[in-house]
Amino acid sequence: KAGVTQTPRYLIKTRGQQVTLSCSPISGHRSVSWYQQTPGQGLQFLFEYFSETQRNKGNFPGRFSGRQFSNSRSEMNVSTLELGDSALYLCASTSPGQGYTFGSGTRLTVV
């Protein structure tokens, strides 16, 4: 069974630009969550999608958004990038009664 796939692995963007990250969950998993990991704040929840609907959202500004497609693949978008958005962005998928399986992450660097 293929794992959670995140693309791209690395990104370098300039302040003010926008970026889109992609996540393909494990086949059959309908729930996809996104997390931001930074040295200062640790692992923080961004949002969760289930069957194309945002079910839950963390405490992040509106510049952070996401969506989920009918095949459960998910994208997250960050607009007007700031230096502080530099982080490892992790995607996880799950199904009822199971743990969360994480992808390898996308390392975003904002310069």
Next chain:
Amino acid sequence: AQSVTQLDSQVPVFEEAPVELRCNYSSSVSVYLFWYVQYPNQGLQLLLKYLSGSTLVKGINGFEAEFNKSQTSFHLRKPSVHISDTAEYFCAVSGGTSSGSARQLTFGSGTQLTVLP
């Protein structure tokens, strides 16, 4: 609201010695508990999980953890560590079958385990 406290930010231990990484949580609902390991420049790998049933949970790579509801703890143990166990370990809690914000994973700040030769 949920929270997780990992009491030790760094744990150095000699190879083949036992290790315990401590985790305490707080939650107003029944919980699911997890331990994840992260190697440099990689994502999170699930070591083990407690969803229900036996409070002693066995995971991959010889790790185990015990859910103690009265002490709200979920400590991770391994009887004999190897150099390859050097990594950062994260304890996490979710609100199980709860709805809304309780369902998300809340992580501790992590424990860096360093196994010395």
